[in-house]
Amino acid sequence: xxxxxxxxxxCPKPLVLAKKEIDExxxxxxxxxxxxxxxxxxxxxxxxTGLAIAVAEIEGGWLVSFAxxxxxxxxxxxxxxxxxxxxxxxLPPATDCGYAVFVGRDTVGDGDAQLGRNLMKMALYTxxxxxxxxxxxxxxxxxxxxxxxxxxxxxESVRSLQEQGTEVLVCGACLDFYNLKDSLQVGEISNMxxxxxxxxEAAKVITL
Amino acid sequence: xxxxxxxxxxxxxxxxxxxRQYVVAFDxxxxxxxxxxxxxARGARVMxxxxxxxxxxxxxxxFGAPSDIAAQAFAASDTDLGGMAALYAQEGDQYRxxxxx
Numbered sequence: 525x526x527x528x529x530x531x532x533x534x535c536p537k538p539l540v541l542a543k544k545e546i547d548e549x550x551x552x553x554x555x556x557x558x559x560x561x562x563x564x565x566x567x568x569x570x571x572x573t574g575l576a577i578a579v580a581e582i583e584g585g586w587l588v589s590f591a592x593x594x595x596x597x598x599x600x601x602x603x604x605x606x607x608x609x610x611x612x613x614x615l616p617p618a619t620d621c622g623y624a625v626f627v628g629r630d631t632v633g634d635g636d637a638q639l640g641r642n643l644m645k646m647a648l649y650t651x652x653x654x655x656x657x658x659x660x661x662x663x664x665x666x667x668x669x670x671x672x673x674x675x676x677x678x679x680e681s682v683r684s685l686q687e688q689g690t691e692v693l694v695c696g697a698c699l700d701f702y703n704l705k706d707s708l709q710v711g712e713i714s715n716m717x718x719x720x721x722x723x724x725e726a727a728k729v730i731t732l
Numbered sequence: 733x734x735x736x737x738x739x740x741x742x743x744x745x746x747x748x749x750x751x752r753q754y755v756v757a758f759d760x761x762x763x764x765x766x767x768x769x770x771x772x773a774r775g776a777r778v779m780x781x782x783x784x785x786x787x788x789x790x791x792x793x794x795f796g797a798p799s800d801i802a803a804q805a806f807a808a809s810d811t812d813l814g815g816m817a818a819l820y821a822q823e824g825d826q827y828r829x830x831x832x833x
Contacts, residue, residue, distance in 0.1 A: 638769075639761070639765065642765055642768060645777070646778050646791065649779050650780055677777045
């Protein structure tokens with residue numbers, strides 16, 4: 525089992541680190557965290573990914589373990605600050621965490637289209653270099669053309685963010701509308717439900 | 733700055749002084765965009781001008797390339813820069829002016 529030591533890390537760092545491991549196929553995973561928010565977010569990650577979760581109190585915090593299979597309600601009994609009903613259902617309440625970036629167009633701002641497109645590429649590059657990657661990056665409408673097509677600069681930055689743990693969701697209806705479904709370079713084909721859920725779950729949403 | 737690695741006789745520090753990339757800063761956004769439209773196909777990428785390079789419009793090009801590829805690309809392009817751009821080498825956190833273009 526791989527153990528991530530996330531002591532001293534604030535939301536959403538433990539979540540991002542755990543998600544990265546799971547995305548890379550590591551399901552036998554434990555995370556040491558020292559705050560309740562991190563425990564709740566990791567439990568929600570288990571629920572989202574369909575992995576079983578166990579929470580144990582350890583010195584200085586909690587050990588949240590992931591494994592393939594069904595969650596056992598008793599395995600999360602040590603989770604902090606949950607009502608007994610929530611524990612039974614193993615569904616902690618949503619905890620706002622991290623930030624989402626919504627890209628609903630292929631330019632930043634209105635005005636000259638070529639300038640706007642360059643500004644967008646610069647913005648994505650700046651995000652990728654910032655050491656504070658968003659929890660999610662959400663593409664809709666003309667924004668999907670940035671990750672589906674020949675625009676390598678944008679694709680490289682988005683790929684870098686994905687490697688840093690950012691979840692990249694791309695509107696499937698939009699790819700279909702612009703006939704870009706076969707050209708998707710990076711990200712996961714998604715839908716309005718998931719994209720709006722990520723916006724709702726984020727502590728803040730930046731719209732480019 | 734005075735920590736181990738830079739001064740010692742062992743392996744050079746992987747971070748300090750290592751050439752990361754070349755950056756071309758422009759006086760004019762129009763020139764930056766014109767250059768970008770020619771040079772993106774050869775691996776150049778737009779980026780915001782690094783804060784430490786003050787004499788520039790906000791848009792720069794970067795080349796994550798081994799030495800002189802940036803300069804070669806500029807020499808080979810028909811973009812007229814009229815001395816309005818400067819080539820920098822990023823070494824660690826520093827940007828060293830290589831020459832005016």
